[in-house]
Amino acid sequence: MISALNRLVDLVEEHLTEELDVDGLARRLGTTEYHLRRMFSSLAGMPLSEYVRRRRMTVAAADVIRGEDDLLTVAVRHGYGSTEAFGRAFRAVHGVSPGDVRRDGGPLRTQPHLRFHLTVEGSIPMDTRIVDRPAFRLVGHAARVPLIYRGVNPHIQRHIAALPPEEHARLKALSDAEPRGLLQVSDDLGPDAAEGSELTYLHGVATSRDTPVPDDLDAIEVPAGMWAVFRTSGPHPQVLQDTWAATATEWFPSNPWRLRPGPSIVSVLDRADDFSTATCELWLPVEPA
Incomplete structure (x- = not known):
């Protein structure tokens, strides 16, 4: 399960601006989308959809700060059809608008790339x-x-x-x-x-x-x-x-x-x-x- 969750995290990074085929990955890993999502949310402390949104906005913030493209181009690049939709998602993660970040450089709330590791526990048997x-x-x-x-x-x-x-x-x-x-x-x-x-x-x-x-x-x-x-x-x-x-x-x-x-x-x-x-x-x- 740990390796399956880490493969899921890698899939998020590979398709950050696209729809995730979680069901296809789950089938390839010999499990179900339901179980994979439930285990992710239990161990990560957030739903997979929330992690994807935070990672997407973390990467998008770098494009906003660089200022090489207008905000509509940045929005489309990261999977949003308008600056309004992108702005709402951006503000929900960072607490400020893309325009404010482009002007002031922050503040930003970064979501690190998750990795799951096995910790040896289980000293108390579960009945x-x-x-x-x-x-x-x-x-x-x-x-x-x-x-x-x-x-x-x-x-x-x-x-x-x-x-x-x-x-x-x-x-x-x-x-x-x-x-x-x-x-x-x-x-x-x-x-x-x-x-x-x-x-x-x-x-x-x-x-x-x-x-x-x-x-x-x-x-x-x-x-x-x-x-x-x-x-x-x-x-x-x-x-x-x-x-x-x-x-x-x-x-x-x-x-x-x-x-x-x-x-x-x-x-x-x-x-x-x-x-x-x-x-x-x-x-x-x-x-x-």
């Missing part, structure tokens, strides 16, 4: 199992919320807090399939998802496909497939988020599995009254690499 599940259904209360990678997501907190206590009991009574109990489900999250982008969060339970869904509840249909299940225990949500990150840095690079599209699911098995600590299972949809 993992692989589960083959038939198709099932996730049922509960869904909301669109922004993605937050670290710490408690207040939008999700508010969504759950708005549900009356008796609703949690009703949902638990519907649960008749794994993962058991009340679930925290994240869905509709693209492989390039940046922090702040929207996802569908569902607070609910897993049911069989034959279980009737009450009219006032939302449902997500989940096809049959394999799941990697990671068990975590400790301060919440820190340990859960650390484990999620470690799946990209440690588990996937050393195991013959890759992510496939689908929801990620957190099952809370046990917790303190104030939720300061918890024992959870993180379910990620996978397929053989």
Whole structure:
């Protein structure tokens, strides 16, 4: 996976002003575009699309400062059809317009050329199992919320807090399939998802496909497939988020599995009254690499 990510970075540099054929590269490397993009964003700390934009504007800034061509020529050279579109992209990265940089020489925010390196870690074993599940259904209360990678997501907190206590009991009574109990489900999250982008969060339970869904509840249909299940225990949500990150840095690079599209699911098995600590299972949809 490390070599695949570095080949992807090289492809960005070779085609900086063109559309990237990430799917073609993924097929040549024996993986999928979805998995390659998800691993890139997890390890780089930004989506591939954001890295491409930052690199493109880093290189474009040199052309702007040199002043050998007018700004329209520079814009077209770097894949933009107008100075307005180029200016918006340039300002989004550098915080100033191309004209300001041409006049003042800066300020500029440079995106270095990324390289991925393997760091030997893994001194703490990850408690993992692989589960083959038939198709099932996730049922509960869904909301669109922004993605937050670290710490408690207040939008999700508010969504759950708005549900009356008796609703949690009703949902638990519907649960008749794994993962058991009340679930925290994240869905509709693209492989390039940046922090702040929207996802569908569902607070609910897993049911069989034959279980009737009450009219006032939302449902997500989940096809049959394999799941990697990671068990975590400790301060919440820190340990859960650390484990999620470690799946990209440690588990996937050393195991013959890759992510496939689908929801990620957190099952809370046990917790303190104030939720300061918890024992959870993180379910990620996978397929053989």
